[in-house]
Amino acid sequence: MSTEVSPLAPKSFPKLPLVRGVALATAEAGIRYKGRTDVLLASFAPGTAVAGVFTRSRCPSAPVEWCRERIDGGRIRALVVNSGNANAFTGANGRAATRLTAELTAKALGCSEDEIFLCSTGVIGEPLDASKFAGVMDRLAAGVTEDAWEAAARAIMTTDTFPKLATRTAKIGDVKVTINGIAKGAGMIAPDMATMLSFIATDAAIDPDALHELLARAAAKSFNCVTVDGDTSTSDTLLAFATGEAGNRAIRGADDPEAAGFAAALEELAVELAQLVARDGEGARKFVTVEVAGAESDASARKVALSIANSPLVKTAIAGEDANWGRVVMAVGKAGEPADRDLLTIRFGELRVAHKGERDPHYSEAEASAYMKNEAIDIRVDLGLGEGFARVWTCDLTEGYIAINADYRS
Amino acid sequence: MSTEVSPLAPKSFPKLPLVRGVALATAEAGIRYKGRTDVLLASFAPGTAVAGVFTRSRCPSAPVEWCRERIDGGRIRALVVNSGNANAFTGANGRAATRLTAELTAKALGCSEDEIFLCSTGVIGEPLDASKFAGVMDRLAAGVTEDAWEAAARAIMTTDTFPKLATRTAKIGDVKVTINGIAKGAGMIAPDMATMLSFIATDAAIDPDALHELLARAAAKSFNCVTVDGDTSTSDTLLAFATGEAGNRAIRGADDPEAAGFAAALEELAVELAQLVARDGEGARKFVTVEVAGAESDASARKVALSIANSPLVKTAIAGEDANWGRVVMAVGKAGEPADRDLLTIRFGELRVAHKGERDPHYSEAEASAYMKNEAIDIRVDLGLGEGFARVWTCDLTEGYIAINADYRS
Numbered sequence: 036m037s038t039e040v041s042p043l044a045p046k047s048f049p050k051l052p053l054v055r056g057v058a059l060a061t062a063e064a065g066i067r068y069k070g071r072t073d074v075l076l077a078s079f080a081p082g083t084a085v086a087g088v089f090t091r092s093r094c095p096s097a098p099v100e101w102c103r104e105r106i107d108g109g110r111i112r113a114l115v116v117n118s119g120n121a122n123a124f125t126g127a128n129g130r131a132a133t134r135l136t137a138e139l140t141a142k143a144l145g146c147s148e149d150e151i152f153l154c155s156t157g158v159i160g161e162p163l164d165a166s167k168f169a170g171v172m173d174r175l176a177a178g179v180t181e182d183a184w185e186a187a188a189r190a191i192m193t194t195d196t197f198p199k200l201a202t203r204t205a206k207i208g209d210v211k212v213t214i215n216g217i218a219k220g221a222g223m224i225a226p227d228m229a230t231m232l233s234f235i236a237t238d239a240a241i242d243p244d245a246l247h248e249l250l251a252r253a254a255a256k257s258f259n260c261v262t263v264d265g266d267t268s269t270s271d272t273l274l275a276f277a278t279g280e281a282g283n284r285a286i287r288g289a290d291d292p293e294a295a296g297f298a299a300a301l302e303e304l305a306v307e308l309a310q311l312v313a314r315d316g317e318g319a320r321k322f323v324t325v326e327v328a329g330a331e332s333d334a335s336a337r338k339v340a341l342s343i344a345n346s347p348l349v350k351t352a353i354a355g356e357d358a359n360w361g362r363v364v365m366a367v368g369k370a371g372e373p374a375d376r377d378l379l380t381i382r383f384g385e386l387r388v389a390h391k392g393e394r395d396p397h398y399s400e401a402e403a404s405a406y407m408k409n410e411a412i413d414i415r416v417d418l419g420l421g422e423g424f425a426r427v428w429t430c431d432l433t434e435g436y437i438a439i440n441a442d443y444r445s
Numbered sequence: 446m447s448t449e450v451s452p453l454a455p456k457s458f459p460k461l462p463l464v465r466g467v468a469l470a471t472a473e474a475g476i477r478y479k480g481r482t483d484v485l486l487a488s489f490a491p492g493t494a495v496a497g498v499f500t501r502s503r504c505p506s507a508p509v510e511w512c513r514e515r516i517d518g519g520r521i522r523a524l525v526v527n528s529g530n531a532n533a534f535t536g537a538n539g540r541a542a543t544r545l546t547a548e549l550t551a552k553a554l555g556c557s558e559d560e561i562f563l564c565s566t567g568v569i570g571e572p573l574d575a576s577k578f579a580g581v582m583d584r585l586a587a588g589v590t591e592d593a594w595e596a597a598a599r600a601i602m603t604t605d606t607f608p609k610l611a612t613r614t615a616k617i618g619d620v621k622v623t624i625n626g627i628a629k630g631a632g633m634i635a636p637d638m639a640t641m642l643s644f645i646a647t648d649a650a651i652d653p654d655a656l657h658e659l660l661a662r663a664a665a666k667s668f669n670c671v672t673v674d675g676d677t678s679t680s681d682t683l684l685a686f687a688t689g690e691a692g693n694r695a696i697r698g699a700d701d702p703e704a705a706g707f708a709a710a711l712e713e714l715a716v717e718l719a720q721l722v723a724r725d726g727e728g729a730r731k732f733v734t735v736e737v738a739g740a741e742s743d744a745s746a747r748k749v750a751l752s753i754a755n756s757p758l759v760k761t762a763i764a765g766e767d768a769n770w771g772r773v774v775m776a777v778g779k780a781g782e783p784a785d786r787d788l789l790t791i792r793f794g795e796l797r798v799a800h801k802g803e804r805d806p807h808y809s810e811a812e813a814s815a816y817m818k819n820e821a822i823d824i825r826v827d828l829g830l831g832e833g834f835a836r837v838w839t840c841d842l843t844e845g846y847i848a849i850n851a852d853y854r855s
Binding site for chain 2: 090091092093094095121123124125126127128129158159160161162264265266267268269345346347348351352354355357359360361362364365366367368369370371372373374375376377379389391392393394432433434436437438440441442
């Protein structure tokens with residue numbers, strides 16, 4: 036597994052402020068990794084609202100099922116996350132492991148199991164030995180602190196090379212509220228919900244249903260617009276928590292005018308986290324933004340954008356700094372969406388490389404090649420058919436991806 | 446670009462027999478490659494029937510459009526194929542290049558342009574200088590010979606590391622007929638029609654419509670069941686030619702009982718060629734067969750099989766000889782087709798590794814790892830829902846794929 040930090044990592048990590056009502060602790064439970072933290076406990080003030088968006092995989096993990104069964108309750112007291120083992124495709128053993136983990140946590144915190152949410156990430160199909168949590172749960176529960184966001188982001192990493200953190204503030208009425216978010220994910224990343232795991236906490240007072248709607252809207256513009264390899268995880272989980280400790284008048288509907296600033300800040304934060312996932316794509320050396328305009332609809336634009344962003348040939352060309360825009364033509368052509376070759380325009384950054392069904396008359400291989408040396412590559416396609424637009428983020432495909440994934444379990 | 450022959454190449458190539466009514470010649474036109482042949486002329490006896498299946502890309506190449514406009518005529522006198530330049534996304538220049546090529550060929554052979562078929566394969570978006578054919582066309586036309594099948598298969602290669610040839614015989618009535626086929630393709634291979642280029646010639650007498658139906662049926666079970674990277678080419682073209690020189694009573698419908706043996710032989714030959722394409726997948730070191738049974742329909746089984754065969758994580762695990770069957774679970778889960786995690790069975794060869802929603806109780810990591818050392822890997826999934834079945838072929842995903850594609854144009 037790679038030990039080098041992605042060249043696309045931010046130069047520094049934000050120091051996240053406190054979110055009143057949220058306390059965190061991490062520990063080494065020895066699930067799979069040695070010499071690093073691999074379990075996170077987040078505890079929440081009583082009455083904290085919770086909302087979630089989950090993988091659409093037909094083979095979801097046991098913790099995904101556990102969360103789905105409890106999300107409609109709308110309240111959370113604790114979240115437990117482990118890395119190293121996904122507890123996916125683990126049958127009755129997997130269900131027993133989630134129950135045992137919830138029991139241990141509920142006992143340590145003195146709350147109901149149905150207000151415990153669980154996430155696991157790592158190898159699929161290995162039985163998870165939840166008894167390993169028993170040795171650390173009391174210490175975790177006693178050790179939670181409001182000021183452990185970076186430690187939390189580190190404890191949930193698998194093949195990630197850096198922790199992913201973001202923060203925003205917004206006003207609800209006259210009250211300033213804080214939103215913190217962390218995420219993990221570097222491979223098995225495709226937008227059929229989200230990155231593998233992301234957790235967003237705010238001290239705002241928001242009802243669970245409104246929180247869910249705001250979260251789903253933000254996910255559609257952020258996590259659902261990122262892909263590393265087109266492989267959708269069995270464990271994708273995005274959870275949001277609203278402790279209400281900021282003291283604002285509670286938001287009861289997503290379209291409440293007072294929620295507008297919060298909604299915008301939440302989307303910004305989610306986009307930042309989603310982009311960090313693409314920047315830590317396994318083996319990534321280039322951060323790629325794909326914009327498709329002029330489609331018949333936004334949904335159609337998104338399919339074309341993902342066809343480009345998931346194409347191994349487009350991604351290897353970017354890795355090789357080769358201005359092979361012909362492969363973008365190929366990816367548009369194979370997407371199965373309305374497209375007319377002879378209306379197609381392709382830009383690399385500001386350089387128009389193809390126009391109306393052929394290479395741009397002013398195309399310069401030298402200019403295009405120089406552009407490909409950039410660390411951030413923008414591919415912009417105009418289909419020339421309508422008003423549909425989409426923007427997605429991905430990374431290049433390098434030997435590093437192969438090396439990481441050819442021996443992941445060993 | 447790789448110069449080593451794929452380790453999955455056949456140990457020897459079949460010596461193809463003559464197909465009466467078909468003559469072949471190759472030449473070095475210097476389209477892109479130096480020191481190797483890059484243009485093929487096949488000439489056919491007057492009255493030869495032709496049928497074709499083409500890419501479904503919305504951005505097809507100029508030669509694909511040329512062929513599509515003429516295929517309903519049902520007759521062919523000559524085929525011209527060049528490698529090194531796909532003449533795709535080349536606008537008016539591309540159309541002029543196809544016309545010029547057809548004119549040169551028609552003049553050299555003394556036939557109508559509308560009985561000339563054209564195929565090009567190579568870089569997308571570069572203008573094709575068709576005047577280069579002018580220097581070689583007369584020599585090609587004068588030099589055609591019935592005994593040049595291997596030379597023909599070599600002239601159409603791009604990143605292929607070995608020529609792809611297959612042959613079969615069948616009986617139509619009492620008459621023995623021969624079928625020869627060649628193919629090229631190693632990357633930008635995904636089954637939305639066919640491999641990039643394949644040509645199948647027979648001396649049987651078959652009407653164009655019947656030939657088309659037989660060809661489409663064979664393609665559905667062969668070329669449309671192979672994928673290297675999920676990237677569909679702008680140039681995919683499969684053409685079949687029936688010269689009628691064998692003297693059988695002409696087949697006028699695909700369901701003519703006398704055509705049954707021919708249909709079976711044609712499908713076998715197409716499967717052999719399609720498998721050769723997977724065996725020459727860019728960077729391939731393992732040949733992979735994915736079988737999905739128990740689906741709600743054959744179409745559903747095919748989607749699940751392709752989700753597995755196109756998954757970068759499944760393919761890199763195979764490259765790493767890692768029995769990571771959890772990634773097969775992931776690929777089933779993301780396919781979007783009906784599936785029930787708790788009915789799922791997965792086998793690697795004869796080894797049952799997962800059963801009813803969890804790891805098989807008799808799973809042995811040592812056995813599974815030993816199996817992964819094989820050069821040919823069979824992944825067999827039973828969804829446990831119905832009778833739907835599909836089989837597709839692919840290869841692993843290695844650093845070689847990245848190396849080949851990161852610098853393809855340079």
